[in-house]
Amino acid sequence: MNAVVTQEERRAVDSRVVLGIVAVAVLLSSLDLFIVNVALPRIAEDFSGARISGLSWVLNAYAIVYAALLVPAGRLGDRNGHKMTFLTGLGVFVLGSALCAVAPNTGALVAFRVVQAAGAALLTPSSLGLLLAATPAERRATAVRLWVAFGGLGAALGPVLGGLLVELHWRWVFLVNVPLGIIALVVGLRLLPRPAGTGGPLPDGVGALSLIASVGSLILAVVKGQDWGWGSAGVLGAIAATLVFAAVFVISSRRHHSPVVDPGLLRVPNFTVVLANSLLFNFAFAGMLLSAVLWMQNVWGGRL
Secondary structure (H helix, E strand, C coil), X not given: CHHHHHHHHHHHHHHHHHHHHHHHHHHHHXXXXXXHHHHHHHHHHHCCCCCHHHHHHHHHHHHHHHHHHHHHHHHHHHHHCHHHHHHHHHHHHHHHHHHHHCCCCHHHHHHHHHHHHHHHHHHHHHHHHHHHXXXXXXXXXXXXXXXXXXXXXXXXXXXXHHHHHHHHCCCHHHHCHHHHHHHHHHHHHHHCCCCCCCCCCCCCHHHHHHHHHHHHHHHHHHHXXXXXXXXXXXXXXXXXXXXXXXXXXXXHHHHCCCCCCCHHHHHCHHHHHHHHHHHHHHHHHHHHHXXXXXXXXXXCCCCC
């Protein structure tokens, strides 16, 4: 009886350790969706007055790549093991953060944000897989709520922490991830459990890349429409590319054994409604957050 109690207590301690490690990583990946909003005017000043329309890709690149790679990254974790996928993603995220902090121009910053986003996509679903594997069944609902809460905390802290760090320099917005990420990486390498992967086919890379290209082309048309002209060759070409890449994504999703989006899910009414609600909410929330920050800095005259 004592041996059973000891084993259960050890498992509970292990689950708290896992929660602590993955919480840091999830918080950082969520934080970087919103923390950069506050830094855009300072980045524009540092990069010789770069326009907000161009700097918007610092935000867009992260959001698009992160969203498009989440499902393939989760299936990669199921296939190869969540610990390896999580630590790889965390390492890539830390590397991307360090590169963003030393970026010499807007183009390099956008490219390094893509690296950041790829790492965040790898670590996010794997962090949940590790947490579920380490948590007893009766405590999993609470563990998942805490996991979600840390993601929400990162979104809420983004503008606040970003405002404080920008007072030092905008590069600290990215540098802050490096020491915290390295600590989580070292501790995770030693203490995280190693649940076995399930094998299976590789996730749909073509579908993920075509989704990124489709959304990116659409945003390019919207962002550059006023500068280039809505009837210009550049905007019409971007819209055409959007349709082509969207068609590739649909075809790949129908044919691949492990698609980014299972077409069968779209025939489930509840899933479709939740998906539409989430899309509308996140579109409004992200737009509100960016516009409020820019208004406070550029119109109201205050600095967060």
